[in-house]
Amino acid sequence: MSVDGETGVRRLKNEADEPGWEVDPDDDWGVAVVATVGRQLRLRREAVGMRAADFGVAVGYGEDMVYKLEGGKRIPRPEFLDKADEVLDAGGLLAAMKEDVGRVRYPKKVRELAKLEARAVEIGVYECISINGLLQTPEHARALFEVRQPAYSEGEVERLVAARMARLSVFERSPAPSVSFVQEEATLRRRVGGTMVWRQQLERLLAVGRMNNVTLQVMPTQSEAHPGLSGRIELLKFEDGTAVGRSDGAFNGRPTYEPKQLRILELRYGTIRAQALPPGESLTLIEQLLGET
Numbered sequence: 001m002s003v004d005g006e007t008g009v010r011r012l013k014n015e016a017d018e019p020g021w022e023v024d025p026d027d028d029w030g031v032a033v034v035a036t037v038g039r040q041l042r043l044r045r046e047a048v049g050m051r052a053a054d055f056g057v058a059v060g061y062g063e064d065m066v067y068k069l070e071g072g073k074r075i076p077r078p079e080f081l082d083k084a085d086e087v088l089d090a091g092g093l094l095a096a097m098k099e100d101v102g103r104v105r106y107p108k109k110v111r112e113l114a115k116l117e118a119r120a121v122e123i124g125v126y127e128c129i130s131i132n133g134l135l136q137t138p139e140h141a142r143a144l145f146e147v148r149q150p151a152y153s154e155g156e157v158e159r160l161v162a163a164r165m166a167r168l169s170v171f172e173r174s175p176a177p178s179v180s181f182v183q184e185e186a187t188l189r190r191r192v193g194g195t196m197v198w199r200q201q202l203e204r205l206l207a208v209g210r211m212n213n214v215t216l217q218v219m220p221t222q223s224e225a226h227p228g229l230s231g232r233i234e235l236l237k238f239e240d241g242t243a244v245g246r247s248d249g250a251f252n253g254r255p256t257y258e259p260k261q262l263r264i265l266e267l268r269y270g271t272i273r274a275q276a277l278p279p280g281e282s283l284t285l286i287e288q289l290l291g292e293t
Contacts, residue, residue, distance in 0.1 A: 012062040021075045021105070021155070030104040035072035037081075037097050042070040044088040058087045075105050106163035114163075116244060117170045122237040126182040126228045126272050128219075130192075131201065133164050134171075135181060135208055135216075140201045141165070143193030176213040182228070182269075182276045185221045188289060202290050209283050217276040218285050226275045227268035235265055 023034050045055050052070075053063040059080060061069075068074045076084075078098045085094040103111055117123060117134075125132050130144065141164045145157045152160065170177065188205070191198040209216030219226070231248025245265040246255045256262060277285065 012056055012065075013060055014062045014065055015068070015074070018074075018077065018155075021077065021159075023073060023075055023104070024108065027104070027108045030075075030108070031072065033100050033104050034075055037076060037094075037101055038070045038072040040094060040097070041076075041084060041088075044084075044090050044094065045070075048088055050088070055084075055087065059083045076101055078102060102166075105159060106166060111163075114167050116236050117167060118173070119238050120170075120236040121177050121239050122235075123170070123177055123179045124233075124235040124269050125180070126219075126233040126269060127187060128184045128228055128232060129187065130190075131183060131187050131205075132181055134167060134179075135183075135205055136164060137197070137201050137204045138165055139197040140192055140204075143197060171208070171211065171214075176211075178213055178215075180215040180217070180273065182217045182219055182272050184219045184228075185285070188218065188286060199290060202286055205286050206283060206290075209279065209286070215279050216282055217273060217279055218282040219272065219276045220285075223275055226272050228272045233265055233269050233272070235262070235269055 023031055025031065045052065050058075052066045056063045056066045059066075060083075061080070065074065069076055069080075076097075078101070081094050081098050081101065084090070085092060088094065106114070123134075125134070131140065133141070136144075138161055141161050142157060145152055145160050170179070183205075188202065192201070205216065208214055219228070230250070231253075233245070233247045235243065235245045237243040242257065243262050244255050244257050245262050246253065247265055247268070250264065250268075251261055256265075276282070
């Protein structure tokens with residue numbers, strides 16, 4: 001909600017003010033969550049005898065937005081749920097829904113990956129095309145999403161950036177998982193987003209690479225052929241001894257839980273790590289790249 005400087009009239013938010021908060025109709029779980037929240041909003045509003053228009057003014061939204069939220073057509077913002085809980089005297093019921101609603105905003109595929117990363121005790125990634133999502137800064141991620149063709153809308157870009165940044169909570173876990181990355185040198189030299197964004201990205205790599213639970217290696221461009229030339233490799237291991245892996249160049253690029261196929265990916269990833277620069281030399285190379293600007 002904002003105030004018009006000339007008339008002093010408060011302008012209530014509409015859909016154009018909050019792009020990227022639409023519900024994906026193909027996300028069954030997300031649709032169900034948002035519909036449940038919307039139903040609770042309407043029931044609480046009606047229970048206190050407040051009209052949709054009056055409730056909208058109280059929370060800073062237009063009446064049409066209120067109906068869309070109650071009808072499960074829009075994903076509520078966390079701050080909206082806090083305000084609605086207060087206005088409708090819901091006793092924390094609406095505010096408690098923020099966690100599930102927060103997950104709905106992220107694409108289904110990203111949500112599933114984040115769940116796996118949250119469970120993993122070991123994560124290993126080889127990247128040859130771009131810097132891995134767990135290593136990206138928001139600005140770097142945004143620059144990548146903005147050049148996609150056909151183009152994403154502004155709201156979609158913001159949604160995807162937020163989803164990617166939410167995955168970084170893997171570094172805040174306790175106990176921390178063991179994480180290893182191997183990045184092709186070419187991905188570090190590409191100035192995605194311009195020089196400033198590129199420098200910030202390199203600084204981010206140095207910061208992550210110096211974490212006690214992280215090993216960051218660089219595969220030099222002048223290295224000999226290695227098993228990663230067919231594409232990205234991802235390996236996640238869990239506390240119960242199970243694991244999941246995926247590679248662009250194996251098993252049609254689909255995730256696999258089969259022990260035999262996982263051993264193949266582990267062999268390839270192990271060979272890649274053996275051929276890459278050691279962690280110390282890798283960080284030195286990144287520092288040298290920073291010094292070239």
